[in-house]
Amino acid sequence: MTGREQTVSAPPRPTRPTTPQRTRRRRRGTALTWVYAGITVVVGVLVLLLAELSAHHEWIDTVIVPAPTSVWTALVNGFSTGLYWAQIGSTVEAAVIGFAISSAGAVLIAAVMSTFDPVRRIFFPYVIAFQTVPIIAVAPIVILWLGFGQPGKIAVVVVVVFFPVLINALHGFELRDRDALRLFESLGASRMQLFLRLRLPGALPFLFAGLRIGLQFSLIGAVVAEFLGSQNGLGFVLMTQKAAFDVPGEFAVLVILMIIGLALNGLLGLIERVAMPWSARLRAGDRE
Amino acid sequence: MSGTVAATRPVALSARAVSKTYESSDGSPVHVVDEFSGDLRGGEFVSLVGPSGCGKTTLLRMLTGLVSCTSGTVEYRERGGGVPPGEYGMAFQTPALLPWLRVLPNVLLPVELLRRDRRAALERARTLLRLVGLQDFERRYPHELSGGMQSRVALARALIHDPDVLFMDEPFAALDALTRDDLALELQRLHMHEHKTVLFVTHSIAEALLLSDRVVVLSHRPARVLADIAVDLPRPRSLDDQSLPAFVQLEQRIRGLLRRPHDEVQS
Numbered sequence: 001m002t003g004r005e006q007t008v009s010a011p012p013r014p015t016r017p018t019t020p021q022r023t024r025r026r027r028r029g030t031a032l033t034w035v036y037a038g039i040t041v042v043v044g045v046l047v048l049l050l051a052e053l054s055a056h057h058e059w060i061d062t063v064i065v066p067a068p069t070s071v072w073t074a075l076v077n078g079f080s081t082g083l084y085w086a087q088i089g090s091t092v093e094a095a096v097i098g099f100a101i102s103s104a105g106a107v108l109i110a111a112v113m114s115t116f117d118p119v120r121r122i123f124f125p126y127v128i129a130f131q132t133v134p135i136i137a138v139a140p141i142v143i144l145w146l147g148f149g150q151p152g153k154i155a156v157v158v159v160v161v162f163f164p165v166l167i168n169a170l171h172g173f174e175l176r177d178r179d180a181l182r183l184f185e186s187l188g189a190s191r192m193q194l195f196l197r198l199r200l201p202g203a204l205p206f207l208f209a210g211l212r213i214g215l216q217f218s219l220i221g222a223v224v225a226e227f228l229g230s231q232n233g234l235g236f237v238l239m240t241q242k243a244a245f246d247v248p249g250e251f252a253v254l255v256i257l258m259i260i261g262l263a264l265n266g267l268l269g270l271i272e273r274v275a276m277p278w279s280a281r282l283r284a285g286d287r288e
Numbered sequence: 289m290s291g292t293v294a295a296t297r298p299v300a301l302s303a304r305a306v307s308k309t310y311e312s313s314d315g316s317p318v319h320v321v322d323e324f325s326g327d328l329r330g331g332e333f334v335s336l337v338g339p340s341g342c343g344k345t346t347l348l349r350m351l352t353g354l355v356s357c358t359s360g361t362v363e364y365r366e367r368g369g370g371v372p373p374g375e376y377g378m379a380f381q382t383p384a385l386l387p388w389l390r391v392l393p394n395v396l397l398p399v400e401l402l403r404r405d406r407r408a409a410l411e412r413a414r415t416l417l418r419l420v421g422l423q424d425f426e427r428r429y430p431h432e433l434s435g436g437m438q439s440r441v442a443l444a445r446a447l448i449h450d451p452d453v454l455f456m457d458e459p460f461a462a463l464d465a466l467t468r469d470d471l472a473l474e475l476q477r478l479h480m481h482e483h484k485t486v487l488f489v490t491h492s493i494a495e496a497l498l499l500s501d502r503v504v505v506l507s508h509r510p511a512r513v514l515a516d517i518a519v520d521l522p523r524p525r526s527l528d529d530q531s532l533p534a535f536v537q538l539e540q541r542i543r544g545l546l547r548r549p550h551d552e553v554q555s
Binding site: 177179182183185198202204 | 354372374376378380382384386388389397402429431449
């Protein structure tokens with residue numbers, strides 16, 4: 001967390017005025033944050049510099065580690081010729097649509113399973129069984145069923161994202177505070193009230209943990225599906241570049257995938273903060 | 289209000305020979321409550337004192353009808369059955385506040401669950417928060433409050449829907465001794481203000497005597513009534529009253545009653 005966020009999320013405290021001591025401590029914390037951020041950047045720059053030098057002096061074969069500048073050139077070329085945009089769109093579309101369908105379904109099913117005990121007891125063994133399959137192994141069959149186009153890719157993403165989200169959601173929807181449950185019972189709360197006012201808000205931290213994993217898996221699913229024979233998407237680009245021994249191009253696509261992953265993850269983090277304002281405050285409170 | 293005044297009030301809740309038997313995991317029956325009988329009069333403050341694990345929580349849950357009785361009957365205001373939801377408030381060993389709600393919505397939660405008018409309850413919520421000294425904290429999250437403050441919020445929440453009966457299951461169990469004393473006095477103040485019928489479960493004999501019109505002493509599991517002791521000390525009672533001879537005498541008597549099963553084991 002950066003210093004700026006910290007001040008934004010700090011709650012107003014009318015009864016505890018900010019003493020000079022507290023301000024100083026916070027300021028020093030902020031300064032340290034910037035020092036660490038600076039070191040992080042320096043480490044990255046040094047590694048890139050080393051890779052560049054290695055490529056120039058051929059310490060390591062450039063087929064294995066290409067020069068960062070050549071990767072940059074490949075990136076610039078790819079974008080200026082318009083090669084990447086359509087492929088990025090295709091991959092991101094499959095990942096995001098698949099992720100949305102799958103996580104919505106998984107959360108819904110987890111909600112039903114945790115609210116109706118018989119449903120959970122009947123189906124939970126299947127959840128465990130399917131969870132143990134290295135789920136990406138299902139991709140070829142799914143592609144066989146649905147073809148190499150977007151539907152096949154989306155379906156692979158759905159399958160891959162489903163279980164991590166489901167497992168976390170099931171865990172999240174469990175009631176952990178016995179007295180809170182008794183309170184709801186004592187007030188004659190309906191199943192719906194119990195779900196909306198106790199299970200769901202209590203599950204949010206677990207749901208977001210599951211969604212984070214699911215989001216990572218969605219990109220994996222989309223790219224692997226494209227490996228299997230798609231005619232578009234970043235996975236397809238990777239396969240064609242591999243065939244052409246275009247190593248800088250391969251690294252350029254990896255950079256793009258990394259940026260997509262970071263962007264999607266950041267978006268999810270933003271939603272998380274809006275959905276759970278109390279937890280941002282909890283973290284701010286812990287710092288004192 | 290003394291015990292004698294309360295004794296003239298109509299009976300609000302009565303239990304007749306209530307027993308509860310569970311089946312344990314190995315199939316053998318476990319007697320939790322054994323033929324418990326007692327009356328709770330309107331506006332009366334009664335404490336249940338007994339060894340831990342003696343079945344007090346189960347007894348409370350039977351009185352509300354959330355747990356069925358194996359035998360015996362519970363009757364609330366001659367309507368038959370336990371106290372229905374909405375007619376009673378509850379306080380638990382933990383404050384059980386919802387961490388995602390600020391103080392005010394936490395207090396208002398019962399009103400929402402009972403689908404009553406939230407707007408009308410808002411005024412009462414603020415009054416109750418003022419009564420427990422938390423009027424400046426309504427926009428805080430529970431984790432920003434101390435344990436004692438959280439228990440105060442839970443007290444206000446138990447009273448928000450203006451219930452007829454208040455069941456309190458060791459509500460101060462998780463607090464330190466000083467905070468506990470504070471809260472006991474606060475509860476007395478609330479009780480004198482609200483005149484609720486209260487059933488208060490505690491392990492603290494002093495706390496029971498400080499607050500109650502009557503103290504019902506329960507045996508080790510299965511819970512049986514060992515004694516039903518009237519506390520005829522004037523209100524409001526203070527912590528200093530705990531050194532009065534009448535108070536000390538009652539305290540010793542109850543302690544003696546609770547010691548008995550232990551002595552039987554030794555002899």
